[in-house]
Amino acid sequence: MLYWMLKRVFLGPLLRVLFRPKVEGLEHIPAEGPAILASNHLSFSDSIFLPLVIDRRLTFLAKSDYFTGPGLKGWLTAAFFRGVGQLPIDRSGGKASEAALRAGLAVLGEGDLLGLYPEGTRSPDSRLYRGRTGVARMALIAGVPVIPVAMIDTDKAQPTGQIVPNIRQVGVKIGAPLDFSRYEGMEGDRFVLRSITDEIMYELMQLSDQEYVDMYATSMKEKLLTKARRRARELQEAARPGRAVPELEDIIEQGDRPGEGPWSEESKDGL
Numbered sequence: 001m002l003y004w005m006l007k008r009v010f011l012g013p014l015l016r017v018l019f020r021p022k023v024e025g026l027e028h029i030p031a032e033g034p035a036i037l038a039s040n041h042l043s044f045s046d047s048i049f050l051p052l053v054i055d056r057r058l059t060f061l062a063k064s065d066y067f068t069g070p071g072l073k074g075w076l077t078a079a080f081f082r083g084v085g086q087l088p089i090d091r092s093g094g095k096a097s098e099a100a101l102r103a104g105l106a107v108l109g110e111g112d113l114l115g116l117y118p119e120g121t122r123s124p125d126s127r128l129y130r131g132r133t134g135v136a137r138m139a140l141i142a143g144v145p146v147i148p149v150a151m152i153d154t155d156k157a158q159p160t161g162q163i164v165p166n167i168r169q170v171g172v173k174i175g176a177p178l179d180f181s182r183y184e185g186m187e188g189d190r191f192v193l194r195s196i197t198d199e200i201m202y203e204l205m206q207l208s209d210q211e212y213v214d215m216y217a218t219s220m221k222e223k224l225l226t227k228a229r230r231r232a233r234e235l236q237e238a239a240r241p242g243r244a245v246p247e248l249e250d251i252i253e254q255g256d257r258p259g260e261g262p263w264s265e266e267s268k269d270g271l
Contacts, residue, residue: 025174
C-alpha cells in the first residue's frame with residue numbers, strides 16, 4: 001500500500017516532471033504473471049526509475065545494509081526502500097545466497113515481477129560487466145521468462161556517491177522476453193547457467209550500447225581500489241621530509257588522468 005502511495009501520489013508525478021524518462025518497449029512487460037527483469041546497473045537510482053515507468057509492482061532484492069542503519073536516518077531509509085518495493089537480502093554468500101534465491105522465488109511464486117542486476121553491483125566506470133549466474137538459476141527453477149532492461153544515463157543523473165541528483169532526462173529500454181524453457185531441469189548445470197547468463201548480458205549490451213568487459217564488476221572495483229591505495233602510498237613516500245614531491249604527470253599513468261579510468265567521477269563507488 002505504501003508503495004503505491006509513494007509511486008502514484010508523490011514520487012511518480014515529481015520524478016516524471018524532473019527527469020522526463022524516455023521509455024521504449026513497455027509492450028514487452030506482461031500484463032500479469034511472473035517474470036524477471038534483468039537490468040544493467042549504472043546508478044543507485046536505477047531501482048527508482050525502473051519501477052516508476054512500469055504499471056505493475058516490481059520488487060528488487062536489495063542489500064540488507066540499506067535496512068539496518070542506526071537512528072532516525074536509518075529508519076527513514078529502511079521505510080523508503082520498503083515503500084518502493086525493495087526486499088532486504090544478505091549478500092555475503094554461502095547460505096545467504098540460498099536465502100536470496102528463496103526470497104526471489106517467493107516473489108515470482110506470488111505471480112509478481114522481480115528485478116535483478118546480473119552484474120551484482122553498480123558498474124565502476126559505466127561499462128557493462130560479466131553477469132552472475134544467479135539470474136539464470138532463478139529463471140530455470142521458477143520457469144519464468146527473463147526480460148532484459150537497459151537503464152540509460154542514470155549514472156549521469158546520479159553519479160555514484162552523489163546524494164542530490166542532477167536534473168536531466170534518463171531512459172529505459174525494455175527488450176523482448178527471453179525464453180529459456182529449453183533448459184528446463186538443468187539449473188544444476190553450471191555450463192548451462194553460464195550460457196544463459198551470457199545470452200542475457202549480450203541482450204543488455206545490444207540494448208544499452210555499453211562496452212562489454214569480460215570480468216566481474218567486483219573484481220574491477222577491487223583492482224581500482226588496490227591501484228588507488230598504491231598511488232596513495234607512493235604520494236606519502238614522496239612527501240616525506242628531504243624528498244622532492246614528483247610532478248603529477250610522473251604519478252598518474254596514461255589513461256588515468258582526471259576524467260578517465262579510475263580517476264573519473266563515474267568510478268567512485270559507495271557500495
